[in-house]
Amino acid sequence: MSGLEQLYQQIILEHSKQRTGEGLIEAEGKRAASNHQYNPTCGDEINLRVILKDQEEVIESISWEGNGCSISMAAASVLSEMAPGMTTQEFQALVDDFREMLRSRGTVEPDEEVLGDAAAFAGVSRFVARVKCAMLSWVAAEEAAKEASA
Amino acid sequence: MAIEYRTSPGAPLTNDLVRELRKDFPILDRTVNGNALTYLDTGATSQNPLQVLDAEREYYLGANSAVHRGAHTLAVDATDAFEDARRTVAGFINAAETELVWTSNATEALNLLTYSFANASQGIGGHDAARFALGEGDEIVTTEQEHHANIIPWQILAERTGATLRYIPVTDEGLIDYEAAQTIVSDRTRVLTFTHVSNVAGSVTDVEMLVSLARKVGAITVLDACQSVPHMPVDVKKLGVDFAAFSAHKMLAPTGIGALYGRNELLEAMPPFLTGGSMITKVTMNEAQWMPAPIKFEAGTQRVSQAVAWAAAVRYLDHLGMDQVHAWEAHLGQLLAEGIAEIPGIRLIGPAAGQPRAGLAAFHVEGVHPHDVGQLLDEKGIAVRVGHHCAQPLHRALGLTASTRASAYIYNTTEDIERFVDQLSTVRAYFGY
Ligand SMILES: Cc1ncc(COP(=O)(O)O)c(C=O)c1O
Numbered sequence: 030m031s032g033l034e035q036l037y038q039q040i041i042l043e044h045s046k047q048r049t050g051e052g053l054i055e056a057e058g059k060r061a062a063s064n065h066q067y068n069p070t071c072g073d074e075i076n077l078r079v080i081l082k083d084q085e086e087v088i089e090s091i092s093w094e095g096n097g098c099s100i101s102m103a104a105a106s107v108l109s110e111m112a113p114g115m116t117t118q119e120f121q122a123l124v125d126d127f128r129e130m131l132r133s134r135g136t137v138e139p140d141e142e143v144l145g146d147a148a149a150f151a152g153v154s155r156f157v158a159r160v161k162c163a164m165l166s167w168v169a170a171e172e173a174a175k176e177a178s179a
Numbered sequence: 180m181a182i183e184y185r186t187s188p189g190a191p192l193t194n195d196l197v198r199e200l201r202k203d204f205p206i207l208d209r210t211v212n213g214n215a216l217t218y219l220d221t222g223a224t225s226q227n228p229l230q231v232l233d234a235e236r237e238y239y240l241g242a243n244s245a246v247h248r249g250a251h252t253l254a255v256d257a258t259d260a261f262e263d264a265r266r267t268v269a270g271f272i273n274a275a276e277t278e279l280v281w282t283s284n285a286t287e288a289l290n291l292l293t294y295s296f297a298n299a300s301q302g303i304g305g306h307d308a309a310r311f312a313l314g315e316g317d318e319i320v321t322t323e324q325e326h327h328a329n330i331i332p333w334q335i336l337a338e339r340t341g342a343t344l345r346y347i348p349v350t351d352e353g354l355i356d357y358e359a360a361q362t363i364v365s366d367r368t369r370v371l372t373f374t375h376v377s378n379v380a381g382s383v384t385d386v387e388m389l390v391s392l393a394r395k396v397g398a399i400t401v402l403d404a405c406q407s408v409p410h411m412p413v414d415v416k417k418l419g420v421d422f423a424a425f426s427a428h429k430m431l432a433p434t435g436i437g438a439l440y441g442r443n444e445l446l447e448a449m450p451p452f453l454t455g456g457s458m459i460t461k462v463t464m465n466e467a468q469w470m471p472a473p474i475k476f477e478a479g480t481q482r483v484s485q486a487v488a489w490a491a492a493v494r495y496l497d498h499l500g501m502d503q504v505h506a507w508e509a510h511l512g513q514l515l516a517e518g519i520a521e522i523p524g525i526r527l528i529g530p531a532a533g534q535p536r537a538g539l540a541a542f543h544v545e546g547v548h549p550h551d552v553g554q555l556l557d558e559k560g561i562a563v564r565v566g567h568h569c570a571q572p573l574h575r576a577l578g579l580t581a582s583t584r585a586s587a588y589i590y591n592t593t594e595d596i597e598r599f600v601d602q603l604s605t606v607r608a609y610f611g612y
Contacts, residue, residue, distance in 0.1 A: 032212065033558045037551075037609075046611060071550055071566050072580040096580060098548035099610065162550065 035152030036159070037099065040107075044146075045099035050109025053078050054092040062176035064169040068161055073097030075105060077169040079112075081177050086117045091170055098162050100153060105166035107146045112170065117178045123147070124171045131160045182230050182494065189500035192507035194592045200499075201590050203228035214560030217595045222378055222406065222539050222586030223564050224428045227492070231432055234491035235484045246483055247457060247474070261483050264490035265473075271493045272404070272423065272440060273414040280439040280446070280473040281481055285405045286328040288424035288439035289372075291476060292401065293332040294452040296370075300340045304450030311399075311449055315341035318367040320398075322347040322355050323576050324377050327569040328424075329403045333372065342369070349576050353380040353528050357388060364389075368398040375407035375423075379570050379584065380529030381512060381536040383407070390419045399445075405429055410508050410537055410588075412501040415440055427485065432492035436485035439476070446472035453478040496589075504589055508538030511587040511596055515540040518600030524607050528582060539586035541568070544603075546612045549583040555609060559602050 053076070056063075060081040067074045075095030082089045091109040095101075112120055127147050130137045135155040139148035153163045185199045201207050204226050209216050218226065238260055244253035246261045262276070269279035282288040298304060299311035313319070319333050323346045337344040347360045355373070364371060371393040376383050386402065393400045402423040407413050409430030415423055422445070426437040441449070451458060451469060455478040460468045469475040496504060516532040519525055519542050528541045544552050553565035564584045567574050574580060585599055 031558070033555070036554065042611060072571070072574075073548075073550075096548075098550035100550075102548075156554070159550070159554070 032152075032155065036156055038149040038152060040146055040149040041099060041103040044103035044106040048102060048106040050090075050092045050106060051094065052092060053094055054080060054090050056080055059083075059089075060177055062173040064173040064176070066165050066169040068097070068101075068165055070161075071098070073101050073162065073165060075101070075166050075169050077105070077166055077173055079170055079173040079177050081117070081174075086178055088112045088115050088117065088120055088174065093166060093169070095166070097165065098159075100150075100159050100162040101165050104147075104150060104163040107149070108166055108170055111145055111147060117174050120174055121171065124167055127167055128164065130154060131163055182234075182491070184230070184495070184498050186499070188498050189503060192499070192503050192589065194594065197507075197590060197592050200228075203230060204590050205229070207590060211560040211562070212558050214558075217559075217561040217598050219585040219587060219591065219595065219599055220562045220564050221409075221429070221588035221591075222568075222584060224434070225409065225431050225588055226590065227431055227433060227488075228495055230495050231488050231491045235433065235488040238484050238487040243484070246481060257483060260487050261481065264486035267490035267493050268438060268486075269440075271413075271497070272408060272425075273416050274440050275443060277471070277473060278440055278443050278446060280441065280476040281486060282424075282437045282439055283435060283482070284428070284437035285403065285424040285426040286437075288437050289328055289401070289403070290332045291439055291452045292422060292424075292441075293336040295449045295476075297336055297339045298450040298452065304448070307448040308450045313337075313340040313342040313369055316367060317342040317369045318345050318365070319343070319370045319372070320345045320347060320364055320368050321372045322360075322374070323349045323572050324353065324355055324380060324382075325372075325374055325570065325572070326378055326403065326405070327571070328405075329372055329374060329401075330572065333370075343367075346572070347373070349380075349573060351577075352530070353377070353573055353577050354382050354530070355384060357385060360389065360392060364392045364396060364398065366396055368393070368396050370401060371398045372401035372403070374403040374405075375413070376410070376537045377529065377570075377573075378406050378539070379541045379568050379573055379582065381516075381539045381541070382529050383411075383535060383537060386418045386420065394419075404440075406537060406539075409496075411505040421445055427489040427492065430489075430492055431495055432489040433485050436482045436489055441472070443472070446476070451475050451478070455479050457481075499589060507589065508587060509535070511591055511593065512536045512538040512540065514593055514596045515585055515587065515600075518596060519603065522600070522604045522607075524612060525603070528577060538588065538591075539584060541582045541584040543577075543579055543582050544606055547606055547610045549581045551610065552583045552603070552606055555606050556599070556602055559598075561599050561602055563599070 077093040139151040242256040246258040299308035402420040404425040408425040423440040428434040520532040526543045549565035
């Protein structure tokens with residue numbers, strides 16, 4: 030695979046166009062928090078909302094609006110598909126693994142069992158300038174999940 | 180050391196001649212991702228020819244020492260080289276040597292101006308400086324087309340002084356709206372500041388028109404000449420602007436140095452911004468007297484080797500002839516605009532193909548983010564700029580957050596443009612459009 034094919038895996042290209050979670054879900058009366066992240070170098074931004082289940086520390090939904098490159102849009106979409114149903118603890122562990130993989134400059138082999146579709150972003154870690162793109166929505170979700178369960 | 184050039188002075192630029200010139204730029208021979216490098220990001224920063232790098236090295240090998248201080252021979256040689264550089268760079272824009280202040284870049288030049296105005300507004304510089312003092316009711320006018328370097332310093336100055344910052348809007352194509360300019364510039368306008376060539380739209384501003392508007396109301400004019408001085412003949416006297424700012428690194432010279440041009444009379448009256456060593460005559464515990472301009476504005480140890488290198492870059496450009504440089508870039512700019520405009524789903528920003536433009540073109544690829552466009556091009560060794568190009572207000576006015584920009588210079592051939600256009604035409608399909 031060329032470097033470019035590693036970066037733009039089919040899963041990423043698909044998610045960047047058929048996006049899960051796009052469009053903020055109404056959170057009135059729910060345990061929820063929103064977070065905004067901005068990448069000043071490219072102007073990409075995301076506004077993301079985490080809604081928890083009523084009585085449990087379990088993510089009910091992740092929804093978002095924003096604009097950015099294919100990597101950042103796909104990362105937000107994959108995240109919104111994977112997170113619902115996870116406990117906030119499980120979710121934090123996933124974020125940690127995702128971050129470790131992205132910061133590894135290609136040295137960490139992704140565990141597809143754990144990372145699922147998010148493993149498709151392993152190639153991004155070789156493109157240091159694009160790591161931020163993939164992390165943008167995940168950081169927003171990490172912050173929002175913490176705040177919602179606080 | 181006599182400087183050698185590969186081409187005869189003032190020869191028209193052609194692909195063959197450019198191929199000769201490229202031998203002066205070894206960096207252009209490197210590969211990127213296994214492909215020959217196609218460098219189309221001069222709008223951000225240019226490459227340096229050997230003649231410029233050698234000049235800097237020669238200075239360090241033979242003359243390096245502190246300028247304007249000390250009486251030993253090296254110090255004299257260094258001071259000569261430094262002041263010769265000033266004459267050379269000033270002469271390039273038809274300014275007197277006393278009218279050129281070294282700064283670290285164009286951004287600092289514009290900040291120098293606004294901080295000096297702020298000082299004047301507080302009474303520093305006394306009676307002479309009162310013409311730069313701003314206060315409530317005064318207006319500073321800039322344009323929506325500007326680089327952030329020509330926006331934020333004025334925002335801060337307005338905040339400091341109580342003056343109001345106003346903008347001449349841009350049209351749907353991102354061009355300065357001259358009709359609106361006529362109503363926005365008024366008796367209250369004290370400063371009119373604008374770019375000469377837009378780093379995004381590639382348009383050339385009607386300086387004559389804006390200067391005449393400013394003159395009618397007695398406003399000071401400031402020209403952001405970052406994208407013009409490197410690419411076309413610029414004569415500040417003919418243009419009639421009061422101040423101008425530009426950077427060396429966009430014109431074949433190293434980073435770290437830029438300049439502010441100011442009319443003699445104005446620089447003499449303006450209070451300094453940075454203060455300290457070198458810029459004074461007499462210092463007591465309570466006050467200091469300043470050197471005459473331009474030294475008054477050059478506190479601390481200066482960037483001597485960069486000045487020397489910059490002068491070598493100016494000589495290189497002079498050897499090519501700025502008319503020839505301009506003609507070649509106008510040609511490359513048209514090829515860029517035509518090539519981009521012909522690709523379905525891509526919107527060209529700025530003047531339409533066939534209209535006058537500089538040797539750069541920014542564009543929006545529908546459905547594909549500029550970062551992704553840049554990545555695909557980089558895979559083929561083509562270096563372009565992606566993002567907001569430090570012009571967020573302009574992008575907002577165009578309904579965009581970012582764009583992609585290709586910008587050419589004397590070392591680009593028409594084949595570079597063709598290679599770029601060919602690759603660009605594959606981008607939308609790659610992303611499934
Ligand atoms: C039009 C314009 N103005 C100002 C600047 C700022 O130049 P510098 O970063 O060298 O100060 C640039 C370069 O990015 C520019 O293109």
